[in-house]
Amino acid sequence: MTHQDLALSSPVGLIAGGGVLPFAVANSLLARNITPVFFALKGICDPAAVTRFKHHWVPIGQLGRLKRLMRGENCRDLVFIGTLVRPALSEIRLDWGTLRAMRHILSAFRGGDDHLLTGIGRIFEQDGFRLLGIKDVAPDLLMPAGSLTRARPDADAEADIAKGRDVLRALSPFDIGQAIVVIDGHVVGVEDIEGTDGLLMRVERLRGEGRIRARAGRGVLVKAPKSGQDLRFDMPTLGPRTIERAAAAQLAGVAIVAGNSIVAEPQAMIDIADAARLFVTGLST
Numbered sequence: 462m463t464h465q466d467l468a469l470s471s472p473v474g475l476i477a478g479g480g481v482l483p484f485a486v487a488n489s490l491l492a493r494n495i496t497p498v499f500f501a502l503k504g505i506c507d508p509a510a511v512t513r514f515k516h517h518w519v520p521i522g523q524l525g526r527l528k529r530l531m532r533g534e535n536c537r538d539l540v541f542i543g544t545l546v547r548p549a550l551s552e553i554r555l556d557w558g559t560l561r562a563m564r565h566i567l568s569a570f571r572g573g574d575d576h577l578l579t580g581i582g583r584i585f586e587q588d589g590f591r592l593l594g595i596k597d598v599a600p601d602l603l604m605p606a607g608s609l610t611r612a613r614p615d616a617d618a619e620a621d622i623a624k625g626r627d628v629l630r631a632l633s634p635f636d637i638g639q640a641i642v643v644i645d646g647h648v649v650g651v652e653d654i655e656g657t658d659g660l661l662m663r664v665e666r667l668r669g670e671g672r673i674r675a676r677a678g679r680g681v682l683v684k685a686p687k688s689g690q691d692l693r694f695d696m697p698t699l700g701p702r703t704i705e706r707a708a709a710a711q712l713a714g715v716a717i718v719a720g721n722s723i724v725a726e727p728q729a730m731i732d733i734a735d736a737a738r739l740f741v742t743g744l745s746t
Contacts, residue, residue: 470623472496472515473598476527477506478543482602482698482725484510488541498534500527506543519627528588539590540598541582541693544656582693594693595723604743606719607733612740614714618681620646622716622744625683633687639697642712644680649673657672657684661706668711675710679736684717685744700725700739701733708737719743 473490477483477499483506487497499506499516519527526624527609528548531539582592595602608614614622621643628648629641638652642664649667652660666672684697699717707715722743724730734741 468518470538471497472498472534472536473593474498474500474531474534474539476500476502476519476539476541477505477511478502478541479505480725481507481510481700482723483543484513485602485725486540486599487514487593487663489601495583495598498536500530502543524584528590529584529609531590537589538593538598539585540593540595540688542595555682558618564652592693596612597693602723602725604717604719604722606743606745608740608742609727610714610734610739610741612714612734612738614681614716614740614742617645617679618713618740619717621681622683625681625716626650626685626744629683629685630688636687637688639695640682640684642680642682642710643711644673644675644712647675649680657682658706661703661710661712664710664712665706677725678713680710682707682710682712682715684715684722685723697722699723699730701729704730704733704737704741708739710732711738714742716742716744718746720746 471494473495474489475483475497483499487499488499497514499511499514500519501508501511501518505520505521517530517534519530547695555571586592592605624646625641625643625648628643632638632651638660640652640657640660641648642650642660650660650664655663664673664680666694668677684694684699686697697717699715699722704715720743730741
């Protein structure tokens, strides 16, 4: 079943972390007359933005409470959405529902982020919920193929994109990251625990220190999902802040896999890229 023929039940529960993406998904659902209900992660989800929607606050680690709230709202379909820093187990305040699932949770923690999210998702599915992804609930937020900007990648940028994709494919079994910066055929940075913003800030710093000698306007940020990744939980995302960071890192542009990546605030992103003369392009899978 594809996202085009999957019938959503209403309301849809959004287990919401940080950033603007949970609210973009909620607006997409509302536009199709589907009610979003936020189960906002305490201390992570934006408290000002969530007040526009029906919502409940849930501390991380309160699985039992979360499931009771979701059943009370008649939310069978769920989406994990938004940024989330992996918590230390010592920071989690457990309830009985979490303790009952502790064996599965500990197993989920023994791996990369994709392993963790898939493991947590399986716990919900065992209790009768249906875990969905952006493709299912907000396909209008997916990155389209082709260039979105006035600028287009030249032959050198295309070569950097090809190398970036090859390296990401080679790294994907290790569950490290979804982004890489390649400048004139040289890999100058791979996404790690700092995320894409941290990667681009590192490239900006290396340029400032003279460690990267390529002239400004060279190099590409390439983003792609890991092979075998559960795209319901952690799709590559692109938005205005990423473009601002790419411009500060003096790159030529950004390339991200179309159809399997999310674009947050697309018009603002395009405006920033055009002003900085950066390209933003969607790559075929």
